[in-house]
Amino acid sequence: MSAVQIVATTPFDDQRPGTSGLRKKVQVFQQPHYLENFVQSIFDAVEVDPRRPLVLGGDGRYYNRQAIGVILRIAAANGVKRVLVGRDGLLSTPAASCVIRKHHAFGGIILSASHNPGGPEGDFGIKFNTANGGPAPEAVTEAIYRRSREIDRYRILSEQPSFPLDQIGSHALGEMVVEIIDPVADYAELMESLFDFQALRTLLQGGFRLCFDAMHAVTGPYACEILERRLGAPEGTVINATPLEDFGGGHPDPNLTYAKDLVERLYGPDAPDMGAASDGDGDRNMILGRGFFVSPSDSLAVLTAHHRAAPGYDRPLAGVARSMPTSRAVDRVAQALEIPCYETPTGWKFFGNLLDAGRITLCGEESFGTGSDHVREKDGLWAVLFWLNVLAREQRGVEEIVRAHWRRFGRDYYTRHDYEGIDSKRAHTLMDQLRERLPTLPGSRIGTLTVESADDFRYTDPVDGSVSEHQGIRIHFAEDARAVFRLSGTGTQGATLRVYLERYEPDPARQDRDPQQVLAEVITAARELARIPQLLDRETPDVIT
Ligand code: VG1
Ligand code: CO
Numbered sequence: 001m002s003a004v005q006i007v008a009t010t011p012f013d014d015q016r017p018g019t020s021g022l023r024k025k026v027q028v029f030q031q032p033h034y035l036e037n038f039v040q041s042i043f044d045a046v047e048v049d050p051r052r053p054l055v056l057g058g059d060g061r062y063y064n065r066q067a068i069g070v071i072l073r074i075a076a077a078n079g080v081k082r083v084l085v086g087r088d089g090l091l092s093t094p095a096a097s098c099v100i101r102k103h104h105a106f107g108g109i110i111l112s113a114s115h116n117p118g119g120p121e122g123d124f125g126i127k128f129n130t131a132n133g134g135p136a137p138e139a140v141t142e143a144i145y146r147r148s149r150e151i152d153r154y155r156i157l158s159e160q161p162s163f164p165l166d167q168i169g170s171h172a173l174g175e176m177v178v179e180i181i182d183p184v185a186d187y188a189e190l191m192e193s194l195f196d197f198q199a200l201r202t203l204l205q206g207g208f209r210l211c212f213d214a215m216h217a218v219t220g221p222y223a224c225e226i227l228e229r230r231l232g233a234p235e236g237t238v239i240n241a242t243p244l245e246d247f248g249g250g251h252p253d254p255n256l257t258y259a260k261d262l263v264e265r266l267y268g269p270d271a272p273d274m275g276a277a278s279d280g281d282g283d284r285n286m287i288l289g290r291g292f293f294v295s296p297s298d299s300l301a302v303l304t305a306h307h308r309a310a311p312g313y314d315r316p317l318a319g320v321a322r323s324m325p326t327s328r329a330v331d332r333v334a335q336a337l338e339i340p341c342y343e344t345p346t347g348w349k350f351f352g353n354l355l356d357a358g359r360i361t362l363c364g365e366e367s368f369g370t371g372s373d374h375v376r377e378k379d380g381l382w383a384v385l386f387w388l389n390v391l392a393r394e395q396r397g398v399e400e401i402v403r404a405h406w407r408r409f410g411r412d413y414y415t416r417h418d419y420e421g422i423d424s425k426r427a428h429t430l431m432d433q434l435r436e437r438l439p440t441l442p443g444s445r446i447g448t449l450t451v452e453s454a455d456d457f458r459y460t461d462p463v464d465g466s467v468s469e470h471q472g473i474r475i476h477f478a479e480d481a482r483a484v485f486r487l488s489g490t491g492t493q494g495a496t497l498r499v500y501l502e503r504y505e506p507d508p509a510r511q512d513r514d515p516q517q518v519l520a521e522v523i524t525a526a527r528e529l530a531r532i533p534q535l536l537d538r539e540t541p542d543v544i545t
Helices: 034-045 064-077 093-102 138-150 185-194 197-204 219-230 260-267 296-305 329-337 349-356 380-394 398-409 424-440 520-530 532-536
Strands: 004-008 022-025 054-058 082-090 107-111 123-130 153-157 169-173 176-181 210-213 274-278 285-289 292-294 320-323 341-344 362-365 369-372 411-422 449-456 473-477 481-487 495-505
Touching: 034 064, 034 123, 034 138, 034 153, 054 064, 054 093, 064 082, 064 107, 064 153, 064 169, 064 176, 082 093, 093 107, 093 123, 093 185, 093 380, 123 138, 185 219, 185 380, 197 380, 210 219, 210 260, 219 380, 260 274, 260 285, 274 380, 285 296, 285 380, 285 398, 292 296, 292 398, 296 320, 296 329, 296 362, 296 369, 296 380, 296 398, 296 411, 320 329, 320 349, 329 341, 329 398, 341 349, 349 362, 369 380, 380 398, 411 424, 411 532, 424 449, 424 473, 424 481, 424 495, 424 520, 424 532, 449 520, 473 520, 481 520, 495 520, 495 532, 520 532
Parallel strands: 054 082, 054 107, 082 176, 210 274, 320 341, 320 362
Antiparallel strands: 004 153, 022 123, 107 123, 169 176, 274 285, 285 292, 362 369, 411 495, 449 473, 473 481, 481 495
């Protein structure tokens, strides 16, 4: 009945994982053997520890359930003895990280394409996390990729799982035990250990109004349980709370463009005191005040400056880290706190070593990602609870707190311009040409700005010494401004060029301007330097955040 089948197969040539796992169109994953090949490659590259469980769950998007069935059968055929699966196949990315750590799993498989749209025409994704709860480091993802290039068979149980995924309980599948667990419980307990839930209850039951937009993605059940049930926020605090396979047709991406329902409320009449949103898999966050947007780079800096408000962080921080394109706002706080500040390549996996070694406590990315040493992923709801804890302690609003922060540390005006769906060859030509000209740039004037230094970011991991090359081109201007160029590693169609722009303003009298205007000269200089209009045939970016 539960025989292991060995199925002959041939490799696909496109299974190189990007910034966070393998992301493709659903139709690509639906090809015969496609998912099976990649999952078998994981089990071939990673040692299965039969004494420890595997964690499995996803963001609930289209194909999540089918993929869980296939992965369970392949896991059982590869010597896994116990799998913890989130009820309904759900686990947010940070909750999966929490469960891996708490239950001493040897790893976890997370099914998500994060903020990319879902549904039969949308995207699907799969990612392997290691025993520390974090995304597999490059050495592991490379081993999985190498294996996927030469795979010629996979092992799969002939038996189909016949039990329902929607009820907590234990079931046998071949020699393996499948435990359906509450996807929220372990995570909620961890949040309770970090934040002052009593103070949050007083705040949320005392007239402070929060609106949390789950964007029909995985954080719905988490936010309802924690914000409404445990903290007593009024019913309706969480909007778009039911996870849908196609996220209601939207982009589950928390930014001013895609979190429309939330933005309308926060910028409309009778706006609540705070707005927040998370993405498809629950690891991103956007924080809004009444008619006020908190840039993710500033959010990291503010939480760092106010870390003592939260009981779980009421101690000196070991250090902080930000991804290279993230603004330098947090660097200024680190300097004041006299703690180290690390600059890492884009992607959460680079924070993992620093977190494991105890070198940093908080970290973040400009792409709406913030997190800490409590798990090994960025964590959307955690950031929202942290902000609430700061507000409860300070008894001030979101905007007031950020403005006070700028007065003290200065404001790092920031924006990101994305050129999406461009021809991949053109994108690489642009980057190559810019890279070639780097040595000639210092000293040259572009408009009103002078290039001070220019390089292609190369990262040496301070813990294990591993080196990552070509992590983005950095141009520093003498006028305390910076432009960064890199190509996205998460898209599924063509290439995306990301241009990150920032400029520092220490003068409190000049901190209330529109970032696009303040950054106009830096934006023009960046376009000229990279010859964007000529090489991409584009006059304006597709998305501005
Ligand atoms: C983007 C972001 C990056 C983030 C990654 C995964 O990558 O820029 O900061 O770590 O998405 O986020 P890229 O390569 O497209 O720029 V998520 O929420 O997918 O896990
Ligand atoms: Co995400």
